[in-house]
Amino acid sequence: MTASPRDLIAEIGRSETGARIGAFFDLDGTLVSGFTATAHAGDRIRRRQARAGEVLGVVEAAVRYRLGRMQFERLLMRAAGYLRGESITELDDVGERLFADHITSRVYPHMQEVVAAHQQQGHTVVLSSSALTIHAEPVARYLGIPQVLCNRFELDERGVLTGAVVKPVVWGPEKAATVQRFCANNGVDLAESFFYADGDEDAALMSMVGRPRPVNPRPGLAALAAERGWPVLRVTGAGRTGGRSLRRAAGFGVAVLRAFTTH
Numbered sequence: 001m002t003a004s005p006r007d008l009i010a011e012i013g014r015s016e017t018g019a020r021i022g023a024f025f026d027l028d029g030t031l032v033s034g035f036t037a038t039a040h041a042g043d044r045i046r047r048r049q050a051r052a053g054e055v056l057g058v059v060e061a062a063v064r065y066r067l068g069r070m071q072f073e074r075l076l077m078r079a080a081g082y083l084r085g086e087s088i089t090e091l092d093d094v095g096e097r098l099f100a101d102h103i104t105s106r107v108y109p110h111m112q113e114v115v116a117a118h119q120q121q122g123h124t125v126v127l128s129s130s131a132l133t134i135h136a137e138p139v140a141r142y143l144g145i146p147q148v149l150c151n152r153f154e155l156d157e158r159g160v161l162t163g164a165v166v167k168p169v170v171w172g173p174e175k176a177a178t179v180q181r182f183c184a185n186n187g188v189d190l191a192e193s194f195f196y197a198d199g200d201e202d203a204a205l206m207s208m209v210g211r212p213r214p215v216n217p218r219p220g221l222a223a224l225a226a227e228r229g230w231p232v233l234r235v236t237g238a239g240r241t242g243g244r245s246l247r248r249a250a251g252f253g254v255a256v257l258r259a260f261t262t263h
Helices: 005-014 037-046 052-066 072-081 088-106 109-120 133-143 173-186 200-206 219-228 244-249 252-262
Strands: 022-025 124-132 147-151 153-155 161-165 194-197 211-214
Touching (some): 005 109, 022 173, 072 161, 133 147, 173 200, 194 200, 200 219
Parallel strands (some): 022 194, 124 147
């Protein structure tokens, strides 16, 4: 069944108030149209920071991932490896600049209203994503979301990227486990909480929360929602990006390929 943003906001308004209720939001394809990493990939190519080997290497990894021959964790590690030696402070600044220049217009207005409705009820609002901090945190700050559960670069004592990502990697079942731990540590009742996401890989967490709310779901999640009677939210209205198909394809690698071939 399909739920309108107006119906959902009304439902949130009728829900129990207080921090015991969680509202967990995925990022790419849920809060933001498309894949936020495309902006960073395109920026690196325009500034000639990405060498041919980086582009080809990540694209190769993306193709292998799409064919089921590489896990998401290895794909993420491959992408992070190309940023080895970068300063996290400088990357954070890049993330803020790219958000202001390219991502702000891609935030779904209806989802911004949904976030605000949860905040008005005093719910514990959390951005839970497989994205990296440089992509997730600017969106969270823009929406006033104080808690972010996402992937993080491994840093040395100088705040320089080692080329790895902190483990365990937040994705699929591990994303669900990360949210479970957060709830246990913060007095949040998962059985009474909401989760908004579009990806098939989020089925594990979607099955755990009391109020699963798929947003523009991809085929696997849409089929599961139909089977279990979960209300599906369809949102539009964000700026044109061309990035949603990239996320479906493979994430980082395809994002780089897109940027490489269009700039």
